[in-house]
Amino acid sequence: MKxxxxxxxxxxxxxxxxxxxxxNLVRYVQPLSxxxxxxxxSSKKHGSGTELNANTIPAVxxxxxxxxxxxxxxxxxxxxxxxxxxTDSKISGFRASxxxxxxxxxxxxxxxxxxxxxRLNLIxxxxxxxxxxxxxxxxxxxxxxxxxxxNLTTEITATTRCGMLRFTSQxxxxxxxxxxxxxxxxxxxxxxxxxxxxxxGYNPVHRIYxxxxxxxxxxxxxVIQFNQPLTTTGLFTxxxxxxxxxxxxxxxxxxxxxxxxKAGEHLQMRVGTSFTSFAGALLxxxxxxxxxxxxxxxxxxxxxxxxxxxxxxxxxxxxxxxRIFYTALxxxxxxxxxxxxxxxxxxxxxxYYKNEKLNNGNYYxxxxxxxxxxxxMPLFEILKPDFVNDCVKSMILKGEQGGWxxxxxxxxxxTAAMIxxxxxxxxxxxxxxxxxxxxxxxxxxxMRRNAFEVPSPQEYRDGKGRRAIQxxxxxxxxxxxxxxxxxxxxxxxxxxxxxxxxxxYALAMVAAGLGLNKDKDVLLNRSKNYLNVLDGNSxxxxxxxxxxxxxxPYNPKNKEFYITEGTPQQYTFYVPHDVNGLAKAxxxxxxxxxxxxxxxxxGEYWHGNEPGQxxxxxxxxxxSPWKTQYWVKxxxxxxxxxxxxGLSGNDDAGQVSAWYxxxxxxxxxxxxxxxxxxxxxxxxxxxxxxxxxxxxxEVKCHKSTSDAFYIDHVTYNGKPYNFTYLTHQTITQGxxxxxYLRSTPNKLWGTAKQHKPASLTR
Numbered sequence: 121m122k123x124x125x126x127x128x129x130x131x132x133x134x135x136x137x138x139x140x141x142x143x144n145l146v147r148y149v150q151p152l153s154x155x156x157x158x159x160x161x162s163s164k165k166h167g168s169g170t171e172l173n174a175n176t177i178p179a180v181x182x183x184x185x186x187x188x189x190x191x192x193x194x195x196x197x198x199x200x201x202x203x204x205x206x207t208d209s210k211i212s213g214f215r216a217s218x219x220x221x222x223x224x225x226x227x228x229x230x231x232x233x234x235x236x237x238x239r240l241n242l243i244x245x246x247x248x249x250x251x252x253x254x255x256x257x258x259x260x261x262x263x264x265x266x267x268x269x270x271n272l273t274t275e276i277t278a279t280t281r282c283g284m285l286r287f288t289s290q291x292x293x294x295x296x297x298x299x300x301x302x303x304x305x306x307x308x309x310x311x312x313x314x315x316x317x318x319x320x321g322y323n324p325v326h327r328i329y330x331x332x333x334x335x336x337x338x339x340x341x342x343v344i345q346f347n348q349p350l351t352t353t354g355l356f357t358x359x360x361x362x363x364x365x366x367x368x369x370x371x372x373x374x375x376x377x378x379x380x381x382k383a384g385e386h387l388q389m390r391v392g393t394s395f396t397s398f399a400g401a402l403l404x405x406x407x408x409x410x411x412x413x414x415x416x417x418x419x420x421x422x423x424x425x426x427x428x429x430x431x432x433x434x435x436x437x438x439x440x441x442x443r444i445f446y447t448a449l450x451x452x453x454x455x456x457x458x459x460x461x462x463x464x465x466x467x468x469x470x471x472y473y474k475n476e477k478l479n480n481g482n483y484y485x486x487x488x489x490x491x492x493x494x495x496x497m498p499l500f501e502i503l504k505p506d507f508v509n510d511c512v513k514s515m516i517l518k519g520e521q522g523g524w525x526x527x528x529x530x531x532x533x534x535t536a537a538m539i540x541x542x543x544x545x546x547x548x549x550x551x552x553x554x555x556x557x558x559x560x561x562x563x564x565x566x567m568r569r570n571a572f573e574v575p576s577p578q579e580y581r582d583g584k585g586r587r588a589i590q591x592x593x594x595x596x597x598x599x600x601x602x603x604x605x606x607x608x609x610x611x612x613x614x615x616x617x618x619x620x621x622x623x624x625y626a627l628a629m630v631a632a633g634l635g636l637n638k639d640k641d642v643l644l645n646r647s648k649n650y651l652n653v654l655d656g657n658s659x660x661x662x663x664x665x666x667x668x669x670x671x672x673p674y675n676p677k678n679k680e681f682y683i684t685e686g687t688p689q690q691y692t693f694y695v696p697h698d699v700n701g702l703a704k705a706x707x708x709x710x711x712x713x714x715x716x717x718x719x720x721x722x723g724e725y726w727h728g729n730e731p732g733q734x735x736x737x738x739x740x741x742x743x744s745p746w747k748t749q750y751w752v753k754x755x756x757x758x759x760x761x762x763x764x765x766g767l768s769g770n771d772d773a774g775q776v777s778a779w780y781x782x783x784x785x786x787x788x789x790x791x792x793x794x795x796x797x798x799x800x801x802x803x804x805x806x807x808x809x810x811x812x813x814x815x816x817x818e819v820k821c822h823k824s825t826s827d828a829f830y831i832d833h834v835t836y837n838g839k840p841y842n843f844t845y846l847t848h849q850t851i852t853q854g855x856x857x858x859x860y861l862r863s864t865p866n867k868l869w870g871t872a873k874q875h876k877p878a879s880l881t882r
Contacts, residue, residue, distance in 0.1 A: 145429040146422055148439075148446035151178035151258040154222060154771050156206035156764035158728070163759075163769045166686075166726035174767035174776070176222045176451060177204045178258045182421060183428045183453040184484065184507070186281040186404075187393040188217045191256075191265060191274075192232050195244065197302050199328070200224040206764040210248040211267065214276060215302070216283060216342060216393055220486055220530065221454035222771025228325045228531060229340015230302045233389065235270050235287065240296045240376060242359045247298065260450050261421035270295070277418045280458055281404040285389045286414045289381035298356070299344065300374035310375045311366035312353045319344045319353075319375050320398050329528075329608040330536035330583030337471030338532060340393065343401040347388040347412050352378035388412055395532070396475045400461040407462045428453060431503045432785070434804040441803050443762040445784050448777035452496050455773040456484040456511060459532065469532055470522035481510040483517065486530050488773035490538035491730045493546040496778035498789045501553050502809065502851060512550050513558045515543055519566035524575065524584035534583030536607055539684055540619030541570050541586050548626035549792045551633060553848045564634060567627050571643070580606055588613070592620055597652040599666035600682060614653045614661050615684035615731070618694045621649040625697040625880060626793035647880060650695050651705055659706045659715055660692040677724060686729045689719060694731045696791040699741045701881035713742040720751050727759045728769025733779050734790040737798040740844040740877055745799075746830050746865035752783050752800045753829050785809070786819045786859060787846050796845040796877050799870075801829045801861055815854030821861060828861040831869050835860075844870035845877040 154174030158164075163172055179188035192215040193208035194201050203215050213234030219227045234247040241247075255266040263276040271290040276283060289295060301308030301323035310321040322339040326332075355362050357370035367373045379387055390412070392405025409417060429446055436442070460466035464478035469485075501508050519525040525544070528537040544567045551560065574593075575585035586592070591602040598604070598613035625647035631640040655662040655670060663671035663682040676688040683691050692715070695702040703712035716738060719725050726732055736755060739747040759768040760780050771777055782788040786802030807819045824832070834841040835858045836850070846857070870876075 144426070145433070145446055146259060146261065146425050148442045149260050149425075149429070149450045150443055150447045150762060151260065151450070152206060152253075152256075152764045153447045153762065154451070154764070154767040155202075155204055158767060158769050159761070159763070159765035160727070160759045160768040162723070162726045163728050165723060167728055167769050172769065173202075174222055174769065174771045175200070175202045175224060176767070176771050177202050177217065177219055178263060179217070179221065179454060180259075180261065180263045180276050180278045180283070181454070182261075182278065182280045182424050184456060184458055185278065186395070186458045187278070187283065188219065188221075188454065189263070189276045189278045189283045190215050190217050190219070191263065195232070195302070197227040197230060197304050199226040201226070203227060203230075206253070209250060211251045211265065212248045213298075213300075214274060214285060216391055218340060218457065218486070220488060221451065221773055222767075222776070223488060223773060224770055225530065226328055227302065228336075229323045229395070231321060231323060231340070231342045232300050232302055233285065233344075233391075234298045234300070235267065235272050235274070236296050236298055237270055238293045238295060240378065242298065242356045242361070242376070244359075244372060260425045262418050275414070277414065277421050279408040279417075279421065281393055281462070282408045283391045284409055284414055284417055285391070287387045289383060289385050289387070292381070292383045294378055294380050295387065296376060296378045298374050298376050306371045306373075307369050308373065309366065309368045310355065310373065312350070312355065312375050313365070314350050314353060317346060317350050319377070321375075322398075325531060327531055327533045328535060328537075330534060330581070330606070332608075335471065336531050336533045337473050338395050338467035340395065341398055341401045343392045343398060343405060345390045345405070346377070347386075348379055350377060386414075388414060394461050395459055395467050396461055396465045400463075400465055404462055425450075431810045432781070433808045433810075434784075435806040436804040438803075440762050441784070444760050444766070444780065445803070447762070448760075448780045451771055451777035452499060452774035452781060455486045455488065455492075457486045459483045459485045467532055468521050469518040469529070470534060476517070476521070481513060484511050484514045485532045486773070487511075487528070487543070487546075488530070488775070489528050489542045489546060490540055491772035491775035492778070493542040493549060493792055494730055494733060494775055494778075495782055495789060495792070496774045497546050498549055498792050499778050499781060501550060501555060501848070502811070505553075505555050505812065508550050509555050509557045512547055512555065512563065515547060516558060516563050516566065520562070522584065524579065525566040525570050526583075527570070527586065536583035536587060537609070539587065539609055539612055539616045541623040542619070544570060544623050545626040545793055548630050551630050552793060552795050560630075560634065564630055564636075567630065568639065571624060571627055586620065588616060592617065592649075595652075595666060596646070596649045597664055600663045600671050601666050609684060611681045612684045614663050614682040614688070615691055615694075617653050618650050618661065618691060619731075621647050622695070622697050622793070624649070629793050644880065647697060648701065650698070650702070654692070654702075654705050656705070659711060660688050662688060684731070686726060686731065687724070689724055690726055690729065690732050693719070693735045693738060696734050697793065698880035699738055699877075700879035703741065704881060709742050713739065713744055713747075716742070716747070725751075727755055728776065730772060730775055733775075734788070737788050737790045737800065740790075740798045740870065741879065743871050744867065745844050745870040746867060748798070749801045749830050750865075756780060756783055756803065786821075786857075790877070794878055795848045797848070797851070798845050798877055799831070799834070799843075799859075801831055802859060809851070811852055811854060815852070817851045817854050818856045820856060820858045822858060824860070824862045828863045830862050830865045832860045832862040832866045833869060834858065842870060842872065842875045844875055
């Protein structure tokens with residue numbers, strides 16, 4: 121009897137992560153969220169085309185992993201086509217993907233494994249097989265689906281660089297698979313190595329945006345091992361079997377394999393991936409997946425995700441809010457992606473098909489930096505500062521290897537995508553928060569070059585340097601005569617002016633810290649360039665000609681060529697570094713508040729466009745901080761849900777999700793290059809952030825009624841706290857913030873001038 125009890129106790133211990141529902145945070149994550157068109161009000165009003173899709177995928181991976189595994193319903197690597205769409209009814213395989221989560225970009229260097237049935241059929245359409253969402257199980261660490269036409273059940277789990285697939289046959293039969301490098305350019309390589317029992321391959325990577333179509337200087341490599349001998353194998357191209365043991369650069373090319381399985385028998389595949397070589401893929405595989413124990417690997421990967429999600433633990437009775445919150449936190453950990461092998465090798469930035477080696481840490485790429493500098497990267501400046509430090513070091517390496525600091529580093533290349541120079545903003549954000557374990561002087565020199573120097577014509581065509589920098593330096597704004605031809609996003613002159621002004625402010629913060637006062641003064645003066653495109657009559661931004669006259673006609677509520685993915689009215693509020701200066705130029709704080717009221721009350725606020733996401737928090741600078749509490753809650757309620765369509769347009773590498781994570785915790789970095797987070801009413805009864813050195817920062821919520829969401833008063837470590845912001849040090853040193861809520865606004869809390877957030881203009 122004693123032995124039975126001991127065995128039972130041991131079994132319970134093994135299952136503890138799954139049984140302790142109160143502590144199982146993984147169960148709240150819904151990977152299908154964002155895989156269907158958005159259903160939120162502002163996306164329906166302001167979005168169009170691909171902007172209506174969050175473009176996430178049900179990624180099986182580990183945080184910031186090299187490769188994400190996903191069921192595939194769309195076969196191409198085309199721009200704005202995610203590998204998986206919720207509205208599709210057929211699966212075409214299972215992909216080792218490098219899709220930029222929540223983006224409108226393209227996959228690259230991917231490979232797909234497709235079960236094609238009991239007979240070999242190489243026609244691409246034959247690879248599609250019906251499935252039902254009722255037969256799917258999705259989690260960050262595990263995916264399962266039943267494929268009735270194939271008599272197969274597929275399961276997937278994944279490590280940082282590798283994946284394991286398990287196929288279970290539901291009948292005694294033959295099963296064939298194809299393995300395709302997903303090149304839309306008829307490129308790629310596959311080799312069947314029967315002697316070693318593996319299949320190797322690669323998919324060449326090409327650049328996107330500036331330099332579109334040119335080789336990116338590296339490949340996506342893969343190596344696949346099987347738990348059964350390779351007996352039936354071969355190669356194909358153009359839907360036909362072709363002789364040999366390898367094939368390269370052919371149309372619709374790949375390898376096929378066949379197995380005879382008994383009913384209930386498992387066929388398993390281990391897949392290693394790399395961006396450096398076949399040897400790197402194999403080394404990663406041998407290091408991360410050492411045996412064929414699928415259940416043990418699933419449990420290990422569950423633990424990694426549980427620990428990652430547990431950096432923020434929330435409590436409350438609303439399970440829907442928890443699902444939205446932990447799904448959002450999962451989405452913030454898709455990118456940037458780890459680019460180096462386990463031995464530190466990674467592909468040199470900017471091409472050349474050369475590899476470099478790290479001495480320590482990891483090298484990261486795929487930074488959707490126009491988006492993620494705002495909240496996604498600042499979130500991890502709190503949760504994982506060592507990770508952020510590695511990201512900054514990665515930026516310095518890119519700048520050294522390519523000669524210029526990239527502004528939107530993806531595909532390990534220069535892209536000049538979107539607008540602004542927000543790698544500078546990101547590095548400045550880390551710097552002002554004390555994350556500085558890198559060569560700060562090297563970082564500053566690279567940032568300064570972007571801000572002060574004009575690249576040569578060839579460098580500029582290659583995507584190096586700020587777009588339209590010459591016009592910006594000459595005029596203090598970018599006039600409409602400069603159409604910004606060498607860019608994927610052309611024109612958008614007013615938006616560029618606003619964002620460069622902020623980047624100048626961000627760089628000035630680093631210059632000030634280094635004692636470079638001359639640079640600081642020049643940059644702070646340039647950071648007021650937003651005033652050059654503010655029309656004093658309308659109190660909104662407007663396009664300007666090189667002679668200083670305004671462009672006409674002027675329709676501030678319409679999408680215009682000089683604004684990025686929005687309207688002049690929406691973009692007017694993108695002055696995160698100088699809200700007081702914006703208010704002064706408008707006519708005072710009262711006018712700023714009125715302009716904000718008009719934006720929100722007329723439904724012109726568009727949450728799906730990142731430059732506006734700080735706007736609800738701008739009321740903290742006015743006499744009505746309670747309106748921040750109202751509109752943040754309204755945005756969380758209307759623009760986020762727990763269904764497949766529950767994200768407000770493109771998630772953009774986790775930025776839209778990061779906004780929710782911050783806001784639900786009760787604070788947000790309106791100015792990511794400042795050391796402050798603006799306070800709002802939190803969602804949960806309690807939110808505990810696990811910090812380094814075993815410190816904990818807790819936000820405790822006390823409601824006078826069940827529907828209370830307005831702040832009555834706040835205490836920090838038991839003492840009255842009247843500021844409408846938190847500093848980074850206040851959070852990272854740990855402590856307890858008690859926020860007391862009521863059902864009606866307290867129109868006095870946080871209204872004193874000395875309690876307002878910082879602004880360039882006092």
